[in-house]
Amino acid sequence: MKILLLMPDAHMHKLRIGSFVRSMREAPLTLTTLAALLPSDPDVEVRIVDGSVDAIPLDAAADLVGISVLTGCALSAYELARHYRQRGIPVVLGGIHVTVLPGEAIQHADAIVIGRGEIAWPRLIADFRQGQMKPVYREHDIPDDVLPDVPLPRRALQRDSGYMIPNAIQATRGCRRVCDFCTVPSVWPHYLKRPVADVIRDIKATRGRIIGFNDVSLLEDPDYAAELFTAMVPLRKKWGGLVTADSLMNTELIDLMVASGCTYLLIGFESGNQETLRGIRKNFNQALRYKDLISMLQKRGISIQGCFVFGFDHDDANVFPATVELVQALGVDIPRYSIYTPYPGTPLFERLLQENRILSFNWNDYDTMHVVIEPAQMTPEELYRGFKWAYRETFRMSRVVRRLNRPDIRCAVNFVGNLCYRIFVRRLYHEPRFAHPYSMDDPGQAPASGHWSVPAGLEVVSCSA
Ligand code: B12
Ligand code: SF4
Incomplete structure (x- = not known):
């Protein structure tokens, strides 16, 4: 099984010399952590691409695409999701923006992960391998103050x-x-x-x-x-x-x-x-x-x-x-x-x-x-x-x-x-x-009330540590 994990280009401060691009920030841990949570099975191949520093491989072969979504990158993430889904590849969205606006995100994905991914993502993958991926996985907050299960990032x-x-x-x-x-x-x-x-x-x-x-x-x-x-x-x-x-x-x-x-x-x-x-x-x-x-x-x-x-x-x-x-x-x-x-x-x-x-x-x-x-x-x-x-x-x-x-x-x-x-x-x-303070030609609309929660009737898999 081939899994492609992506982050859209966040258009942050970077140095570009010809085709060489370097982000002036620290590397995100998001994709390396999600990759580390996958089963260590020779059958599972994973590739990670951070669009801020490398081109997103639109033609890549994959059985499943996972995209991490920050608010500022949400529209690019939805655009990428549309692209891969049109190619017949199921797409999972997760991350901060998805956690805040799950009802918006689910319109653009086959499945979403709300909250942390440490428990929910491996659970989703197990379901996917059995052909039983559900639309929503929600990882519950840890009330305790210890965060126990973070893997070594790959x-x-x-x-x-x-x-x-x-x-x-x-x-x-x-x-x-x-x-x-x-x-x-x-x-x-x-x-x-x-x-x-x-x-x-x-x-x-x-x-x-x-x-x-x-x-x-x-x-x-x-x-x-x-x-x-x-x-x-x-x-x-x-x-x-x-x-x-x-x-x-x-x-x-x-x-x-x-x-x-x-x-x-x-x-x-x-x-x-x-x-x-x-x-x-x-x-x-x-x-x-x-x-x-x-x-x-x-x-x-x-x-x-x-x-x-x-x-x-x-x-x-x-x-x-x-x-x-x-x-x-x-x-x-x-x-x-x-x-x-x-x-x-x-x-x-x-x-x-x-x-x-x-x-x-x-x-x-x-x-x-x-x-x-x-x-x-x-x-x-x-x-x-x-x-x-x-x-x-x-x-x-x-x-x-x-x-x-x-x-x-x-x-x-x-x-x-x-x-x-x-x-x-x-x-x-x-x-x-x-050039302009904001996208005056396309300022969008306030999220509909249904965007803040999971739409009624969708099966939600609850995951807790
Ligand atoms: C590194 C970093 C960046 C990097 C990489 C971004 C990224 N995608 O991670 C860069 C430099 C690009 C960046 C840019 C910006 N960032 Co920043 N960044 C961070 C930082 C410091 C660390 C992110 C990280 O590595 N977290 C650790 C990983 C393990 O956690 P995680 O990403 O949340 O992922 C977990 C879950 O969310 C979930 N998950 C996430 N994605 C997915 C995807 C799938 C498929 C699944 C299943 C699960 C899943 O599983 C993971 C494991 O539990 C965070 C603060 C923080 N500590 O989180 C801010 C943070 C994410 N950034 C933030 C902001 C505001 C920005 C900027 C606007 C500007 C700025 N001043 O930095 C820009 C965004 C520009 C844009 N166009 O969107 C906010 C997010 C606000 C929001 N609502 O989107 C944060 C939370 C900081 C804050 N104080 O508010 N940032
Ligand atoms: S709430 Fe915490 S992380 Fe956010 S700006 Fe204030 S001090 Fe920083």
């Missing part, structure tokens, strides 16, 4: 050269916070921690020294994090990951992170305005402490990738120059900007829908690089122009040089990172897909 199937950081690791899943714009709390309502021994097994299996944690909130449980970092010290790896700003107040934990090889952290600062942070339920970020926090981490050899968002209700047109100056004053090594985006399933989506402020339901626009809402204190065009302007200003060579001008062994790495963003700025100004 990295040998991935093209390592396609990624800046090919060795991604996940130790935890979910987040205990509820920022109004974030999908995570609604999709993974519990904070689940893998046994440290399992994570160490995965790290030991990686080649090369650098690993990237793709957990959304690695330090959420400081005791767990301390146990993990202590176990990592002898492995002599270099690593980075996503953390919340408030979790970095614990200097003992930071010392341990440094000892275990931490070299960069990605932090969602979002805004320099405390009122704004309160409005988005991210008041645990203390804007006045950003400078001390960043300096303290940089002194310990940790570079900072800092994320800021534009388009909050408190933002007016002054937010753009103010944020560019703030980023400069903070000395953020690699800044990243996004646009406030109401992902389906989030409190923000609910609120803006009620306020009739969502301009586009075309999921292609849900990449945080388009404006899909009516901002409170600007026009959509002003927000989009300001977003692009802030990117361009921030990555002007003179600013980059001033921002990175300090004695730091990671200066060269950060400089290359900034050069990549300069390429991205050029794309923002020249690529047709970034």
Whole structure:
């Protein structure tokens, strides 16, 4: 049996030299994990293709196609599903968007998987092999805080050269916070921690020294994090990951992170305005402490990738120059900007829908690089122009040089990172897909009420650990 596992192109920051493409991010674990969950039977052949770095093989021979769906890629995923189904190949859809809008996804697939895939996907495969695949598989949340059954990802199937950081690791899943714009709390309502021994097994299996944690909130449980970092010290790896700003107040934990090889952290600062942070339920970020926090981490050899968002209700047109100056004053090594985006399933989506402020339901626009809402204190065009302007200003060579001008062994790495963003700025100004704030000619429609749940009458296979 031949299984083809796909992710559509997410159109993210990437480096393209002729036909060679490299994503500037860590490798996703989605397909390598799903591949590892397949039976280790010589009869089962699997191929994985991440459309962000390789061409999707539209003509490939397959008995079953599985596609992972993020909101921003949903329409491409549905288009791919249509293609393979027209060729007579059954298609399974899974992932975050499917979990939030199963009634929409099932219209485009032979079967869907709601929630995690660790139990549901092997169950689906077993049914498929017996010619009895059902339309819906739902994996139930684990109420406990231990995530026990994650297999070693099959990295040998991935093209390592396609990624800046090919060795991604996940130790935890979910987040205990509820920022109004974030999908995570609604999709993974519990904070689940893998046994440290399992994570160490995965790290030991990686080649090369650098690993990237793709957990959304690695330090959420400081005791767990301390146990993990202590176990990592002898492995002599270099690593980075996503953390919340408030979790970095614990200097003992930071010392341990440094000892275990931490070299960069990605932090969602979002805004320099405390009122704004309160409005988005991210008041645990203390804007006045950003400078001390960043300096303290940089002194310990940790570079900072800092994320800021534009388009909050408190933002007016002054937010753009103010944020560019703030980023400069903070000395953020690699800044990243996004646009406030109401992902389906989030409190923000609910609120803006009620306020009739969502301009586009075309999921292609849900990449945080388009404006899909009516901002409170600007026009959509002003927000989009300001977003692009802030990117361009921030990555002007003179600013980059001033921002990175300090004695730091990671200066060269950060400089290359900034050069990549300069390429991205050029794309923002020249690529047709970034010409307008949103798809004005095809803004789509709000999901119908039936899209949020499984249609009545469909057989649902319940899977639990
Ligand atoms: C690596 C990553 C990326 C990679 C790869 C994306 C991908 N498909 O995984 C890239 C760089 C492309 C990316 C891009 C973006 N990302 Co991203 N990304 C991540 C990250 C950090 C890790 C993903 C991962 O490897 N998870 C581990 C695997 C094992 O879990 P999983 O993918 O959920 O898969 C499990 C189940 O969902 C299920 N499953 C998933 N797919 C399928 C398919 C089938 C057939 C089956 C059976 C099961 C199944 O089974 C798996 C095992 O349990 C997550 C955060 C996170 N930790 O999850 C954010 C996350 C997925 N990204 C997010 C966002 C917002 C983005 C961006 C918009 C922008 C940004 N600022 O990063 C763009 C999207 C652009 C676009 N056009 O869509 C959001 C998703 C929001 C949403 N509703 O879609 C997340 C959850 C982060 C967050 N804080 O909200 N991202
Ligand atoms: S802290 Fe990060 S992952 Fe957690 S809810 Fe907020 S934005 Fe999402």
